Amino acid sequence: MGVHIVEESKRCLMCKRAMCQLKGCPVQTPIPQVIELFRERKIDEAGEVLFANNPMSAVCSAVCNHMGQCEGACIQGKKGTPIHFSSIEDYISTTYLERHEFAPAPSCGKRVAVIGSGPAGITVAIKLAQAGCAVTVFEQRAEIGGVLEYGIPDFRLPRTLVQRYRKVMCDLGVRVRPSTTIGGALRIDDLLRDGYDAVFVGTGTWRARKLGIPGETRGNVFFGIDYLVDPSSVAIGQSVAVIGAGNVAMDVARTALRQGARNVTIYARSKHVSASSDEVEFAQLDGAELVYGKAIQEIDGNGPVFRTAIFDEGDAVVGYEDELDHVSCDTVVIAASQQAKDKLVLTTDALVANDRGLLEVDENGMTMMPSVFAAGDVVSGPSTVVHAVACANRAVAGIMSYLGI
Numbered sequence: 512m513g514v515h516i517v518e519e520s521k522r523c524l525m526c527k528r529a530m531c532q533l534k535g536c537p538v539q540t541p542i543p544q545v546i547e548l549f550r551e552r553k554i555d556e557a558g559e560v561l562f563a564n565n566p567m568s569a570v571c572s573a574v575c576n577h578m579g580q581c582e583g584a585c586i587q588g589k590k591g592t593p594i595h596f597s598s599i600e601d602y603i604s605t606t607y608l609e610r611h612e613f614a615p616a617p618s619c620g621k622r623v624a625v626i627g628s629g630p631a632g633i634t635v636a637i638k639l640a641q642a643g644c645a646v647t648v649f650e651q652r653a654e655i656g657g658v659l660e661y662g663i664p665d666f667r668l669p670r671t672l673v674q675r676y677r678k679v680m681c682d683l684g685v686r687v688r689p690s691t692t693i694g695g696a697l698r699i700d701d702l703l704r705d706g707y708d709a710v711f712v713g714t715g716t717w718r719a720r721k722l723g724i725p726g727e728t729r730g731n732v733f734f735g736i737d738y739l740v741d742p743s744s745v746a747i748g749q750s751v752a753v754i755g756a757g758n759v760a761m762d763v764a765r766t767a768l769r770q771g772a773r774n775v776t777i778y779a780r781s782k783h784v785s786a787s788s789d790e791v792e793f794a795q796l797d798g799a800e801l802v803y804g805k806a807i808q809e810i811d812g813n814g815p816v817f818r819t820a821i822f823d824e825g826d827a828v829v830g831y832e833d834e835l836d837h838v839s840c841d842t843v844v845i846a847a848s849q850q851a852k853d854k855l856v857l858t859t860d861a862l863v864a865n866d867r868g869l870l871e872v873d874e875n876g877m878t879m880m881p882s883v884f885a886a887g888d889v890v891s892g893p894s895t896v897v898h899a900v901a902c903a904n905r906a907v908a909g910i911m912s913y914l915g916i
């Protein structure tokens with residue numbers, strides 16, 4: 512472990528109004544309480560607190576944008592170095608997941624179907640199982656985890672950690688039905704017919720947003736979200752152009768470099784990059800080049816064709832150069848955001864989605880269809896693990912109140 516976490520915990524000032532928790536963390540992790548328990552060597556209790564607040568704590572310690580959240584809000588960071596809480600959280604929460612013996616809770620007599628096993632679905636399944644519900648998770652892919660398994664590369668998030676959640680759910684009595692798409696042969700109506708008292712939808716955003724430019728259907732052009740599902744299935748070549756500059760683009764670039772590509776260039780439309788600064792730095796450390804101000808026009812037989820932006824002094828795009836910039840490369844990967852697939856909406860009359868395919872829910876997480884709840888990216892659009900958990904926590908409260916448990 513790079514950081515000496517015991518020394519690190521001693522630097523915490525135990526602020527009464529802890530900004531790391533109140534302002535920094537979307538799930539308000541009780542950081543001072545956890546650090547206090549850790550200092551007292553009460554690792555199990557600290558793990559319990561973290562898990563009860565956020566079952567995905569072990570994942571969040573690895574993939575959250577800590578400097579944009581808890582560590583960025585730490586008062587110690589104002590004059591020096593913030594407390595490296597992510598390392599402390601990593602130690603506590605992975606130890607807890609490894610050591611704690613999970614067991615089914617006494618039954619409350621209710622049955623819940625969870626569609627999708629990403630962070631939102633796992634959170635809901637675990638919390639409702641702990642409340643005594645009989646939970647069945649329906650997952651269209653072979654493995655659980657959603658983006659954690661099929662998006663974020665394993666050099667950032669070990670698959671062993673993701674699969675640990677399968678055991679946790681199993682120990683809690685959750686049934687998992689892999690390779691089962693709801694909205695295919697089975698529909699939400701079938702779940703309700705079979706007596707589930709509530710249904711939770713956490714299906715994420717798995718439809719790549721296309722650019723709508725000529726050349727997108729060429730054989731050497733891929734969407735980032737599809738490429739990351741199984742990078743080894745793509746002959747990536749030596750030179751790769753990545754279109755877009757969000758976190759997905761950074762993961763694509765770093766994965767392509769690990770697959771043997773020598774020249775990987777990330778093209779951003781403007782000087783604003785939506786990826787976190789850490790992810791940009793890691794992509795550059797790995798050898799990717801980032802080029803700003805390139806608006807893609809088409810993809811021809813050689814590669815992408817851009818218009819080059821002209822910036823003013825404030826870095827705003829004020830126009831484009833007349834001459835087109837033709838780039839030659841082996842592979843183009845488009846990483847320009849995602850939206851929700853429409854299988855569920857098309858097969859369920861009462862579900863209402865907006866024009867991006869995202870489900871509309873009320874303040875309790877209930878969709879326009881009574882007894883059907885939703886949370887995570889399928890509600891918010893592409894976001895983050897911790898935001899999916901925050902949204903899922905609200906839906907859990909909504910489902911429990913709806914079920915009267």
Ligand SMILES: Cc1cc2nc3c(=O)[nH]c(=O)nc-3n(C[C@H](O)[C@H](O)[C@H](O)COP(=O)(O)OP(=O)(O)OC[C@H]3O[C@@H](n4cnc5c(N)ncnc54)[C@H](O)[C@@H]3O)c2cc1C
Pocket residue numbers: 574575576626627628629630631632649650651652655656657658659662663691692693694713714715716717736739758759762854855886887888889893894895896897899
């Ligand atoms: C490449 C990439 C990198 C990212 N990196 C980070 C990061 O570093 N840090 C961070 O915090 N966030 C990151 N994110 C975002 C984060 O992973 C997502 O916000 C989060 O996973 C959303 O969780 P979810 O449960 O809503 O959806 P998902 O994780 O998308 O899970 C949805 C699940 O539903 C399943 N499903 C879909 N439709 C059906 C159906 N009809 N029937 C049955 N199952 C279905 C899917 O197979 C999937 O398993 C990243 C996203 C991507 C794409």
